Amino acid sequence: MARSWGRRTAGDSGGALDLYAYAFLAGGRxxxxxxxxxxxxxxxxxxxxxxxxxxxxxxxxxxxxxxxVMVSCPRGKRVQDVLDSVARSPSVDDIARRLVGLGLLRGRGKRITRAGRRLLSAAASEGSLPAYVLEGPAVLVRSPVRHGLLSAHPIPDGLGRTLRRMGKALDPDSSTGSTGDGASGGGFGCGGGSGGGD
Structure with a gap:
C-alpha cells in the first residue's frame, strides 16, 4: 500500500494540479x-x-x-518579508508534500523529477498557465508589482563584493586592484598593513 501511494501520478484521481503546484514545480517555494x-x-x-x-x-x-499572503500583510509589509514568511508556511509545505507524494518532486531537497519536468513541459506547451507561473515576475509588463518582486531579491552583499572583485581581476584595463605587473595592489592578506589609519 505504501508503495502505491508513492507512485501515484498527477493524472490519478484527486491528482489534478492547481496553479500553485505548477508554480512550485517551475520555481520552488x-x-x-x-x-x-x-x-x-x-x-x-x-x-x-x-x-x-x-x-x-x-x-x-x-x-x-x-x-x-493576505494574512501576512493586513496593514502593509515589505515584499521580502511576505515572501520569506509565506514560503515557510504550512500551506506551501502542503504543496511540497503533495508533489512528493505524486512523484513529481524528490525527497527533502524538493528537486523536480523527470515526471515533474514532463508534466511542467506539457502545461507550458498547452499555454493554460500564466507566464509568470512558469517564468517568474520578469515576464510581467513593467509595473510596480514587477519592480517590487524583482527588487525584493537583491544580490547578497558578500556575493556582490565577490563578483565585483572577480570582475576587476579579470579586466586587464582595470586601474584598481592591479599594479600592472600581475601583482595585486590590494585585497586580503595575512600580515602587514595596507596603509595609515583614520
Missing part, C-alpha cells in the same frame, strides 16, 4: 508566493507600493497560499 502576489494584485485585493504589500479587499478564491 518563492515562485509559489510570487504567483500568489501577482494573482491577488490582478484581483485588486492586494496593492504594492514602494516594495510594500497591503491587503485592500477580500479574496475570492480562498486558496490557502493566497490566504497566507
Amino acid at each position: 518563492q515562485r509559489v508566493v510570487e504567483s500568489a502576489i501577482v494573482a491577488l494584485t490582478e484581483q485588486g485585493v492586494l496593492s504594492m507600493r514602494a516594495a510594500r504589500l497591503r491587503a485592500t479587499g477580500e479574496i475570492r478564491s480562498g486558496h490557502e497560499v493566497e490566504c497566507a
Whole structure:
C-alpha cells in the first residue's frame, strides 16, 4: 500500500494540479508566493507600493497560499518579508508534500523529477498557465508589482563584493586592484598593513 501511494501520478484521481503546484514545480517555494502576489494584485485585493504589500479587499478564491499572503500583510509589509514568511508556511509545505507524494518532486531537497519536468513541459506547451507561473515576475509588463518582486531579491552583499572583485581581476584595463605587473595592489592578506589609519 505504501508503495502505491508513492507512485501515484498527477493524472490519478484527486491528482489534478492547481496553479500553485505548477508554480512550485517551475520555481520552488518563492515562485509559489510570487504567483500568489501577482494573482491577488490582478484581483485588486492586494496593492504594492514602494516594495510594500497591503491587503485592500477580500479574496475570492480562498486558496490557502493566497490566504497566507493576505494574512501576512493586513496593514502593509515589505515584499521580502511576505515572501520569506509565506514560503515557510504550512500551506506551501502542503504543496511540497503533495508533489512528493505524486512523484513529481524528490525527497527533502524538493528537486523536480523527470515526471515533474514532463508534466511542467506539457502545461507550458498547452499555454493554460500564466507566464509568470512558469517564468517568474520578469515576464510581467513593467509595473510596480514587477519592480517590487524583482527588487525584493537583491544580490547578497558578500556575493556582490565577490563578483565585483572577480570582475576587476579579470579586466586587464582595470586601474584598481592591479599594479600592472600581475601583482595585486590590494585585497586580503595575512600580515602587514595596507596603509595609515583614520
